[in-house]
Amino acid sequence: MKEETLWYIFLNASLINNFVLAYFLGICPFLxxxxxxxxxxxxxxxxxxxxxxxxxxxxxxxxLLVAVNAPFLQLISYIVVIASTVQxxxxxxxxxxxxxxxxxxxxLPLITTNCAILGLALFQTNKxxxxxxxFVYALGAGAGFTLALVLIAGLREQLNLADVPNVVKGTAxxxxxxxxxxxxxxxxxxxxxx
Amino acid sequence: MSxxxxxxxxxGFLATLKGSPSTDEFIKGLWKDNPVFVQVLGMxxxxxxxxxxxxxxxxxxxTTFVMLxxxxxxxxxxxxxxxxxxxxxxxxxxxxxxxxxxxxxxxxSVELHKALGAFISLIVVNxxxxxxxxxxxxxxxxxxxxxxxxxxxxxFTFALFCLGAVREILGNGTFFDMAIxxxxxxxWIVMILPAGGFFTLxxxxxxxxxAKAKKxxx
Numbered sequence: 001m002k003e004e005t006l007w008y009i010f011l012n013a014s015l016i017n018n019f020v021l022a023y024f025l026g027i028c029p030f031l032x033x034x035x036x037x038x039x040x041x042x043x044x045x046x047x048x049x050x051x052x053x054x055x056x057x058x059x060x061x062x063x064l065l066v067a068v069n070a071p072f073l074q075l076i077s078y079i080v081v082i083a084s085t086v087q088x089x090x091x092x093x094x095x096x097x098x099x100x101x102x103x104x105x106x107x108l109p110l111i112t113t114n115c116a117i118l119g120l121a122l123f124q125t126n127k128x129x130x131x132x133x134x135f136v137y138a139l140g141a142g143a144g145f146t147l148a149l150v151l152i153a154g155l156r157e158q159l160n161l162a163d164v165p166n167v168v169k170g171t172a173x174x175x176x177x178x179x180x181x182x183x184x185x186x187x188x189x190x191x192x193x194x
Numbered sequence: 195m196s197x198x199x200x201x202x203x204x205x206g207f208l209a210t211l212k213g214s215p216s217t218d219e220f221i222k223g224l225w226k227d228n229p230v231f232v233q234v235l236g237m238x239x240x241x242x243x244x245x246x247x248x249x250x251x252x253x254x255x256x257t258t259f260v261m262l263x264x265x266x267x268x269x270x271x272x273x274x275x276x277x278x279x280x281x282x283x284x285x286x287x288x289x290x291x292x293x294x295x296x297x298x299x300x301x302x303s304v305e306l307h308k309a310l311g312a313f314i315s316l317i318v319v320n321x322x323x324x325x326x327x328x329x330x331x332x333x334x335x336x337x338x339x340x341x342x343x344x345x346x347x348x349x350f351t352f353a354l355f356c357l358g359a360v361r362e363i364l365g366n367g368t369f370f371d372m373a374i375x376x377x378x379x380x381x382w383i384v385m386i387l388p389a390g391g392f393f394t395l396x397x398x399x400x401x402x403x404x405a406k407a408k409k410x411x412x
Contacts, residue, residue, distance in 0.1 A: 022388050027237035028321050072297070075315055076289045083282055112285070113319040115238040122312045167407055171234050172399040179392030186387065 013140030020148040021182040026116030040153035048142025055138035057081045058121035086112045223345030230353035231402045236322035241391035250358025254351025262343040263291045268331040269339035284327040292317045361385045
């Protein structure tokens with residue numbers, strides 16, 4: 001396999017293999033909070049932040065677990081780190097912006113069970129990324145997640161004005177849009193390969 | 195865990211088996227509260243590993259196993275876990291069983307383990323399991339929790355299988371790796387691709403919604 005440049009890692013995580021549209025990670029918040037543009041952007045920001053912290057921590061934990069030869073603890077320690085980071089972000093947002101705190105509602109603590117974050121930690125371990133690479137990978141994944149969320153939110157805001165049959169309204173419609181977006185993102189395949 | 199609580203759970207189990215509501219706990223997961231089609235929970239594995247029927251089935255069974263075990267443990271410890279740290283404790287319990295499942299699948303079939311990849315580990319963050327632990331097992335007896343987990347698990351597996359079968363037949367022309375469509379059939383490659391997952395699920399949801407709307411007007 002060829003050497004991956006940092007730029008390629010970023011492109012790969014954000015566009016080519018977008019976490020939401022190609023790996024199906026983080027679908028729950030994707031369907032849940034994508035109704036409004038403003039909430040979507042902030043949710044994206046919060047998730048990106050948690051991703052970066054937990055990705056850096058996961059790198060450290062992996063090194064430690066390899067040193068003490070206990071790979072079966074990997075999953076448990078990752079999830080603990082993610083849960084505590086989310087708790088931290090929750091306290092931070094509650095203090096800084098109570099309005100945003102209410103807007104995100106139940107989806108804020110649910111970032112813990114956002115598969116995109118645990119998926120990121122597991123993928124970077126499988127790929128054997130180093131410290132800087134992990135950081136860039138998390139940044140790309142966060143950017144990709146936010147991009148997908150904002151795109152869907154924009155489309156859904158427009159669709160609120162359209163006359164949609166009752167049966168299609170809700171999740172089914174969002175999934176159809178997501179499918180079309182996913183097709184569009186396939187156009188990015190091959191980007192960045194020399 | 196004391197012996198007493200286990201005994202109490204067992205007698206509760208027998209009692210619920212005799213009473214009629216026990217079947218409700220099981221049936222509701224299959225249809226009325228189907229985790230995928232009605233509650234729309236646990237979407238990530240549903241979409242990601244439903245590209246073939248066998249993957250979908252394996253994923254459904256693994257999830258059911260984790261849900262069953264974690265429901266049993268959460269339910270039996272429900273009087274001992276402090277309220278403030280309950281979510282963290284549930285996640286730790288779930289993570290333990292997922293680790294066990296992960297090693298078990300690797301032992302049974304290396305090929306399957308490779309096909310499911312990171313998605314076995316990602317069962318930890320399946321919102322469905324945590325929501326059953328929080329909404330049901332933490333408030334009910336062991337017997338009821340077992341039935342609830344089995345019902346939800348079978349409902350989840352059924353939904354995954356519905357998606358996997360459609361995607362494999364249309365996208366590959368096969369069903370459980372056996373060719374069932376004539377050779378002249380042009381495969382719909384899009385069905386195996388990520389986009390196909392979204393489309394298939396959307397169409398299943400449409401069918402469910404239409405059936406519900408028809409029932410409401412009838």
